[in-house]
Amino acid sequence: MDKKIRVGIVGYGNLGKGVELALRENKDFVLKGIFTRRDPSLIDTDSKVIPLSKVLDYKDEIDVMFLCGGSANDLPQQCPILAACFNTIDAYDNHSKIPDYFNMVDDIAKDSNKVSLISIGWDPGLFSLNRLLNQAIFPNRQSYTFWGEGVSQGHSEAVRKIKGVKYAVQYTIPLEEAMEKVRSGNNPQLTSREKHKRVCYVVPLDFNDTNRIEEEIKTMPDYFAEYDTTVHFITEEEFLKNHSKMPHGGFVISTDINKNNHKQRIEFNLSLENNPEFTAAVLVAFARGVYRMSLEGKKGAFSIFDIPLSYISPKSNEELRKELL
Amino acid sequence: MDKKIRVGIVGYGNLGKGVELALRENKDFVLKGIFTRRDPSLIDTDSKVIPLSKVLDYKDEIDVMFLCGGSANDLPQQCPILAACFNTIDAYDNHSKIPDYFNMVDDIAKDSNKVSLISIGWDPGLFSLNRLLNQAIFPNRQSYTFWGEGVSQGHSEAVRKIKGVKYAVQYTIPLEEAMEKVRSGNNPQLTSREKHKRVCYVVPLDFNDTNRIEEEIKTMPDYFAEYDTTVHFITEEEFLKNHSKMPHGGFVISTDINKNNHKQRIEFNLSLENNPEFTAAVLVAFARGVYRMSLEGKKGAFSIFDIPLSYISPKSNEELRKELL
Numbered sequence: 001m002d003k004k005i006r007v008g009i010v011g012y013g014n015l016g017k018g019v020e021l022a023l024r025e026n027k028d029f030v031l032k033g034i035f036t037r038r039d040p041s042l043i044d045t046d047s048k049v050i051p052l053s054k055v056l057d058y059k060d061e062i063d064v065m066f067l068c069g070g071s072a073n074d075l076p077q078q079c080p081i082l083a084a085c086f087n088t089i090d091a092y093d094n095h096s097k098i099p100d101y102f103n104m105v106d107d108i109a110k111d112s113n114k115v116s117l118i119s120i121g122w123d124p125g126l127f128s129l130n131r132l133l134n135q136a137i138f139p140n141r142q143s144y145t146f147w148g149e150g151v152s153q154g155h156s157e158a159v160r161k162i163k164g165v166k167y168a169v170q171y172t173i174p175l176e177e178a179m180e181k182v183r184s185g186n187n188p189q190l191t192s193r194e195k196h197k198r199v200c201y202v203v204p205l206d207f208n209d210t211n212r213i214e215e216e217i218k219t220m221p222d223y224f225a226e227y228d229t230t231v232h233f234i235t236e237e238e239f240l241k242n243h244s245k246m247p248h249g250g251f252v253i254s255t256d257i258n259k260n261n262h263k264q265r266i267e268f269n270l271s272l273e274n275n276p277e278f279t280a281a282v283l284v285a286f287a288r289g290v291y292r293m294s295l296e297g298k299k300g301a302f303s304i305f306d307i308p309l310s311y312i313s314p315k316s317n318e319e320l321r322k323e324l325l
Numbered sequence: 326m327d328k329k330i331r332v333g334i335v336g337y338g339n340l341g342k343g344v345e346l347a348l349r350e351n352k353d354f355v356l357k358g359i360f361t362r363r364d365p366s367l368i369d370t371d372s373k374v375i376p377l378s379k380v381l382d383y384k385d386e387i388d389v390m391f392l393c394g395g396s397a398n399d400l401p402q403q404c405p406i407l408a409a410c411f412n413t414i415d416a417y418d419n420h421s422k423i424p425d426y427f428n429m430v431d432d433i434a435k436d437s438n439k440v441s442l443i444s445i446g447w448d449p450g451l452f453s454l455n456r457l458l459n460q461a462i463f464p465n466r467q468s469y470t471f472w473g474e475g476v477s478q479g480h481s482e483a484v485r486k487i488k489g490v491k492y493a494v495q496y497t498i499p500l501e502e503a504m505e506k507v508r509s510g511n512n513p514q515l516t517s518r519e520k521h522k523r524v525c526y527v528v529p530l531d532f533n534d535t536n537r538i539e540e541e542i543k544t545m546p547d548y549f550a551e552y553d554t555t556v557h558f559i560t561e562e563e564f565l566k567n568h569s570k571m572p573h574g575g576f577v578i579s580t581d582i583n584k585n586n587h588k589q590r591i592e593f594n595l596s597l598e599n600n601p602e603f604t605a606a607v608l609v610a611f612a613r614g615v616y617r618m619s620l621e622g623k624k625g626a627f628s629i630f631d632i633p634l635s636y637i638s639p640k641s642n643e644e645l646r647k648e649l650l
Contacts, residue, residue, distance in 0.1 A: 310630035
């Protein structure tokens with residue numbers, strides 16, 4: 001495509017910074033501005049920073065808007081407003097609320113004749129695509145998702161909310177034994193405890209408090225009670241040195257044993273030193289798809305299941321068939 | 326979808342048998358017939374077998390035709406004739422000729438208002454999709470494909486054509502050292518010899534002839550000369566016992582090291598005890614997409630890059646978003 005795709009970023013946290021970074025690797029985009037609720041003069045970047053309150057002034061200058069706010073509070077508020085004026089892409093990841101979020105955005109984007117691609121990234125996102133492939137190819141087998149080894153922001157946050165915790169991080173670790181069962185084609189029924197374990201590194205305000213904190217973590221329903229959890233108490237110095245990165249990854253696996261007794265395995269895995277930067281790289285690729293769908297006159301909300309993958313490549317269909325098929 | 330998808334199979338070799346097997350696992354299809362150039366009475370199956378010469382009589386009874394002939398001779402002859410009357414899907418895998426094949430089929434299917442989905446399977450197919458994803462997400466990194474451990478039909482055939490060879494099989498084996506270099510993010514330049522080795526098991530007509538046969542194999546240009554090749558001479562008994570299966574698989578890997586020095590790896594891999602049966606399972610899933618595109622009034626040739634993956638699932642978009650996103 002000759003014309004560059006003009007984009008904006010709403011929200012300049014880890015994900016927004018990741019999108020800014022990824023855009024530098026993709027020459028077919030031009031970043032028109034970063035929109036923030038904060039004072040723009042406090043944002044440390046070479047990109048143009050604009051108060052979010054002015055965003056509607058840019059509606060004719062931006063082809064696709066990256067919505068980089070959080071799924072809990074930001075996206076449900078911002079997406080309806082922005083989808084009324086812009087094509088949008090986001091990484092909405094509150095799995096159980098995706099259908100409601102999709103329907104809400106779909107109504108707005110259909111009215112505004114815009115395209116909103118929701119829940120793009122790796123899970124939801126690439127992992128979802130692989131779950132679909134697994135189920136379509138092996139219809140009578142389960143598709144299994146394992147996460148980690150990596151930092152779960154939700155679980156880390158849950159630990160940080162416990163009284164007496166200064167810093168905390170939680171690593172989700174997939175259990176090799178369970179993965180091997182899946183790879184072997186047993187199609188096993190696995191409990192939460194059998195699939196993953198959880199390891200926490202906690203800096204307490206007072207080291208005399210560790211027994212209570214550990215007990216509160218291990219018995220926390222939904223987050224930890226259903227898992228084998230290990231808690232390590234460490235110093236602030238060790239925490240800042242060894243536990244301030246955001247690695248993640250995981251596996252999507254399905255194994256069939258067909259009626260001829262042949263075992264066939266499909267596996268997709270990611271190993272990421274920085275989770276939000278990878279999500280951002282996926283968002284940038286799929287933003288091409290948003291732009292292309294909008295040029296075709298499509299409107300409404302879409303998910304990763306709805307978009308031909310040729311749309312996310314800067315190459316022409318002829319080049320793709322010649323070079324990659 | 327309430328109505329079953331009515332399908333036919335053209336060609337009853339390994340791939341056609343695999344499609345018949347996979348259809349039994351997918352309740353939304355009904356197999357109307359297997360079309361063969363052979364005498365139908367000689368085909369051992371419970372399905373209806375019909376002479377290929379009668380295929381055009383079935384043009385109103387079949388929604389999608391699986392073309393299961395070989396890429397070298399069958400498909401270039403059959404697809405033009407069949408795409409003039411049927412929606413088709415095939416596993417055309419002659420990589421260098423795909424663009425010409427696509428264009429030829431595209432002209433015919435556009436004239437006949439039919440959909441022809443070409444080159445579906447795992448390579449070309451799922452591996453192609455992953456190469457596209459890798460390049461779109463990591464635009465300045467290479468995507469690497471490794472094949473094996475598995476049987477290459479082309480290389481086995483090349484050995485079988487050597488004078489004095491009774492039976493032969495060739496295993497392609499990816500080299501772990503090269504895969505580790507790719508996973509480490511070095512973005513290495515790898516020669517053919519560094520990526521794969523080749524191992525042949527050969528039953529000679531005369532064991533006095535092994536030196537000549539081994540020399541002919543190892544010096545064969547394109548097929549073996551560029552690789553480290555090992556040749557084992559074995560008895561017919563051992564060959565039939567241990568080397569008559571068709572395993573295959575491989576890896577598509579891309580590793581980025583971004584400007585923040587974070588290493589991020591995407592990997593897709595397959596481990597298949599029976600290569601044609603897996604290709605067939607992929608064909609059956611994507612035949613849903615052919616049917617759905619045809620209902621939408623699409624026409625012409627398409628590749629795996631052109632089809633939203635929701636189209637290959639029997640589930641509705643609402644179910645997909647709720648269960649898999």
